[in-house]
Amino acid sequence: MSRPAPELLYDSEASLRLVDSALRELHEHGNALETATDDLTTQMGSLSSLSRTLFAAYAETAGLLRRIRESRGVLERASVERLQQMNDKLREVTSATELAATDILNGLDRAVGMVGDLEVAEADGPERRAELRTQLQDELYGVMVHLQFQDITTQQLSYASSVINEMEQRLSQLVECFAPFARDLDPSAARTIAAETQAAHVHFDPAATTTNAAERQAVADEIFKKTA
Amino acid sequence: MKFLVVDDSATMRRIIINSLQRIGYDNVTEASDGQEALGKFDGAVEFIITDWNMPNMSGIDFARAVRKLPHGARIPILMVTTRSVREDIVTAVEAGVNNYVLKPFTPQVLKEKIDQVLSSVSAAAA
Numbered sequence: 001m002s003r004p005a006p007e008l009l010y011d012s013e014a015s016l017r018l019v020d021s022a023l024r025e026l027h028e029h030g031n032a033l034e035t036a037t038d039d040l041t042t043q044m045g046s047l048s049s050l051s052r053t054l055f056a057a058y059a060e061t062a063g064l065l066r067r068i069r070e071s072r073g074v075l076e077r078a079s080v081e082r083l084q085q086m087n088d089k090l091r092e093v094t095s096a097t098e099l100a101a102t103d104i105l106n107g108l109d110r111a112v113g114m115v116g117d118l119e120v121a122e123a124d125g126p127e128r129r130a131e132l133r134t135q136l137q138d139e140l141y142g143v144m145v146h147l148q149f150q151d152i153t154t155q156q157l158s159y160a161s162s163v164i165n166e167m168e169q170r171l172s173q174l175v176e177c178f179a180p181f182a183r184d185l186d187p188s189a190a191r192t193i194a195a196e197t198q199a200a201h202v203h204f205d206p207a208a209t210t211t212n213a214a215e216r217q218a219v220a221d222e223i224f225k226k227t228a
Numbered sequence: 229m230k231f232l233v234v235d236d237s238a239t240m241r242r243i244i245i246n247s248l249q250r251i252g253y254d255n256v257t258e259a260s261d262g263q264e265a266l267g268k269f270d271g272a273v274e275f276i277i278t279d280w281n282m283p284n285m286s287g288i289d290f291a292r293a294v295r296k297l298p299h300g301a302r303i304p305i306l307m308v309t310t311r312s313v314r315e316d317i318v319t320a321v322e323a324g325v326n327n328y329v330l331k332p333f334t335p336q337v338l339k340e341k342i343d344q345v346l347s348s349v350s351a352a353a354a
Binding site for chain 2: 141144145147148149150151152154155203204205207208209210213216217219220221223224227
């Protein structure tokens with residue numbers, strides 16, 4: 001049975017309205033989807049940027065740790081040994097100074113005694129007086145020779161000073177690792193110290209010693225004898 | 229005989245000069261480093277006593293420089309130093325140093341080495 005035309009027209013119009021409404025909804029959803037996709041892309045970009053930042057921070061931290069480990073290694077290996085040598089040198093300066101002072105005092109004591117002998121020997125004739133004068137001169141010359149310790153201990157103290165400068169430089173290098181976090185520190189100062197230390201090295205013998213002079217002289221004599 | 233004494237330590241220069249005077253060498257000129265010594269090295273200098281470690285120019289470089297000079301090829305050079313490492317002594321020999329005295333020296337050793345150098349140089353010249 002066929003339906004009347006007005007009823008059919010009404011149903012068709014209703015159907016078209018429903019289709020139109022569905023299309024409008026779909027369009028709205030499409031816009032929301034597009035916005036959501038854009039947001040997601042932006043967030044993914046931010047995440048990528050965060051990842052890059054984290055990686056850079058990791059690389060920086062790893063580099064810093066590596067430098068700290070290297071510095072610690074260098075300090076452990078070289079510096080401890082150098083500090084021990086410096087300590088030995090300073091101890092030798094103390095003993096060399098003490099020994100030289102004792103020798104000089106002994107020489108002066110003998111010289112003072114000889115001056116007394118000279119006065120007493122007035123009556124013993126010119127030969128005895130000349131002999132005593134020579135002995136006195138020898139004694140005073142001996143005192144002068146003992147003053148060689150000054151040159152040697154100066155070199156030993158220069159060595160100790162160079163070790164302290166070197167330690168200061170190494171510690172400054174360690175501090176330089178934290179330079180971005182310690183803006184007040186001037187790392188260039190460490191480089192200046194290092195250059196000065198290096199330059200000063202030629203002015204002294206790091207192995208200078210007052211001990212075993214005869215044995216060391218024998219080694220030199222042997223070498224010169226062989227090559228002569 | 230004219231001596232040239234080169235040492236950056238004024239104390240050491242005085243000790244060496246005094247030692248030379250005691251054994252009869254009064255004609256002594258002095259310098260505080262190799263550079264200054266080269267300036268004072270003239271035809272009149274007949275014997276050089278030099279330290280090794282000095283500023284501006286070391287004793288070893290001074291010895292090498294002297295050996296290159298026309299009147300320095302045969303001049304006696306005695307090195308008075310603290311450097312007692314074997315390699316250093318060999319370096320001194322190679323640089324043309326005639327003999328070597330280690331600090332701290334005794335007056336007897338210094339005199340002995342001066343005498344040895346003078347006799348070997350005169351023997352070589354004969």
